[in-house]
Amino acid sequence: MSAISRRSMITRGLAAAAGLSGLAIAERVADRYGLVPPDRGGIYGPGATLTYAAQRLLTRHSLAREFSRSQISNPPFANEIAPLGDHFNRLQAESFKDWRLSIEGLVAQPASLSLDEVRRFPASRQITEIACEEGWSYVAEWIGTPLVDVLRAAGIMPQARYVVYFSIQGNWRDSVDMADAGHPQTLLAYAMNDADLPVAFGGPLRLRVPRQLGYKSVKFINRIVVTDSLKQFVSPEGEYSWYAGI
Ligand SMILES: Nc1nc2c(c(=O)[nH]1)N[C@H]1C(S)=C(S)[C@@H](COP(=O)(O)O)O[C@H]1N2
Ligand SMILES: [Mo]
Numbered sequence: 001m002s003a004i005s006r007r008s009m010i011t012r013g014l015a016a017a018a019g020l021s022g023l024a025i026a027e028r029v030a031d032r033y034g035l036v037p038p039d040r041g042g043i044y045g046p047g048a049t050l051t052y053a054a055q056r057l058l059t060r061h062s063l064a065r066e067f068s069r070s071q072i073s074n075p076p077f078a079n080e081i082a083p084l085g086d087h088f089n090r091l092q093a094e095s096f097k098d099w100r101l102s103i104e105g106l107v108a109q110p111a112s113l114s115l116d117e118v119r120r121f122p123a124s125r126q127i128t129e130i131a132c133e134e135g136w137s138y139v140a141e142w143i144g145t146p147l148v149d150v151l152r153a154a155g156i157m158p159q160a161r162y163v164v165y166f167s168i169q170g171n172w173r174d175s176v177d178m179a180d181a182g183h184p185q186t187l188l189a190y191a192m193n194d195a196d197l198p199v200a201f202g203g204p205l206r207l208r209v210p211r212q213l214g215y216k217s218v219k220f221i222n223r224i225v226v227t228d229s230l231k232q233f234v235s236p237e238g239e240y241s242w243y244a245g246i
Pocket of ligand 2: 079131132133134214215
């Protein structure tokens, strides 16, 4: 069966199951095809599974909308952040020369990259919208290294299923599956609107995941772990749904 007809068959199966017998059966269909998000069983229940399964089947390769330069928000709106602490302040005082991004887990060659090393990869630009779950959004141009380039350079192992990314800021961290980690618009962004990424917006380095809600675009990234399981990283009681596709 071709990929397309197999896909439409599964999609129809999901829709039919949801219509006939409720979400629980649709979830079982999704499970059979490996389309269950890792926070299944949490407070979002089968609804989260259906959203994720439908998005993965229908939009895996689609791009977030890109805007024209004239649509860039002026000024952009930075969400408030908790105080960053002494360690961050010392790094900032020295223009982040000692900032490191460590790449760990299921990679052939774990690495610890300086910002200059991250910037040495071919740069990618995108004018996209970041949307907070609380309702506001803004459009900006982000410039950075596609996450996939940094991961490929480290050698992604075949068992890899998720990428977990950590902020220097306390417990801020999140994760994406390999479809979003390898998506061409998922960027390690170090610049915004043609200047270094301001600290208020997550500088010196944030992940931009334009296919998902704002909270997945974690600021102040300093550690990335490639893994085959999120068991130790995602709690089912997490505040937000793990998959936040838009
Ligand atoms: N480290 C860190 N990353 C974070 C946050 C934060 O408070 N700390 N807020 C998140 C949320 S809820 C949103 S909506 C976006 C906001 O991005 P902005 O400040 O560029 O608008 O960043 C996300 N990344
Ligand atoms: Mo948010």
